[in-house]
Amino acid sequence: MSVTRALESAVSAVSADVLRRQDPELADILLGEADRQATTLQLVAAENFTSPAVLAALGSPLANKYAEGYPGARHHGGCEIVDVAERIAVERAKALFGADHANVQSHSGSSAVLAAYAALLRPGDTVLALGLPYGGHLTHGSPANFSGRWFDFVGYGVDAETGLIDRDQVRTLARTHRPKAIVCGSIAYPRHIDYGFFREVADEVGAYLIADAAHPIGLVAGGAAPNPVPYADIVCATTHKVLRGPRGGMLLCGSDLAERVDRAVFPFTQGGAQMHTIAAKAVAFGEAATPAFSAYAHQVVANARVLAAGLAAEGLVVTTGGTDTHLVTADPAPLGVDGRTARGLLAAAGMVLDCCALPHADVRGLRLGTAAVTTQGMGEAEMARIAALFGAALRQESGILDEVRELAGRFPPYPPMGGVS
């Protein structure tokens, strides 16, 4: 099977030809990116491959529709049909996560966090969140972000030895600073978060609990990670990470906060909803409700565990000694390279991933995830192989890129229609 044929089916038979005729320059760029994604290993922990059905919804004429407001209460005419799409997305999200209320309009994970703060806080309020040096997101108090500018963030950390959230510190900081809200969630924490613990601390000090589950929400959908919905006042999430939907955000909450959350999204922080993305979210929620997705989510975790063990065997120091999720962070220092150098060596060998902060050191480490490679159909044997290729690339052995391409070539992210899956 030709890689190009597979890619063309990925970019979709309909759009590829039309785009090539209209704008060959951009057509080449789209095909080039599809080729890059298919011929190297996508180990960026926040990335995945959406299904052709999700891509079809994204590339649909729903992109043309203006729909400010909510179903049944829009500021524009002609919304009858897109209203149904949004209602389906909302109902599917509520069922998938057991939530009383879902808002599926957030343009991104960051917009969802902004809306959660807007629903519960006023500028100047104190918020307790995982500090950025320990894996907090930009929206958890970075001075370069609205969060750090408009709120008074206090950061908790992780234990330098174990890499686990320092519960004593969370409790002490909460008692000392009496925050209006506590945020739990991270861009790099490889273990399950104990939402019950955070609920208990929030209740003790009278704070709201916001769970930023941008990373693990897909595992939650598949029953492979604990669900924050029963514990948090508001759950913020993305739809494009392990969940495998379109790039976007969402919010889940109880009926008591439903109206505040909806008003915080529109009209407070956003304008018109992106109806093509909302339809694609509905498609992704539908996919995530299937037994196949549950099997996928569990395979993502099984794969990450094998990958973490393999990296440890290659000599890297794996944070917390392993993982409960799709996410692994590791220090390559024992192999004589720092995180940034390692990322460059791995990229040159066709393995694409990120750097991240490390709990035990000031130097940067590596962050990788198994969501995308698992979507491609790779299993534990391939993870062991990737760990070996990883070690070889860091030891600067030759010929690794060819081996990575051979491996990636056997698992096309978008097999040709009617081909193997």
Ligand SMILES: *Cc1c(COP(=O)(O)O)cnc(C)c1O
């Ligand atoms: C990815 C992520 C976000 C932001 O998502 P964007 O869609 O990139 O804005 C927010 N919080 C956490 C914890 C994340 O991991």
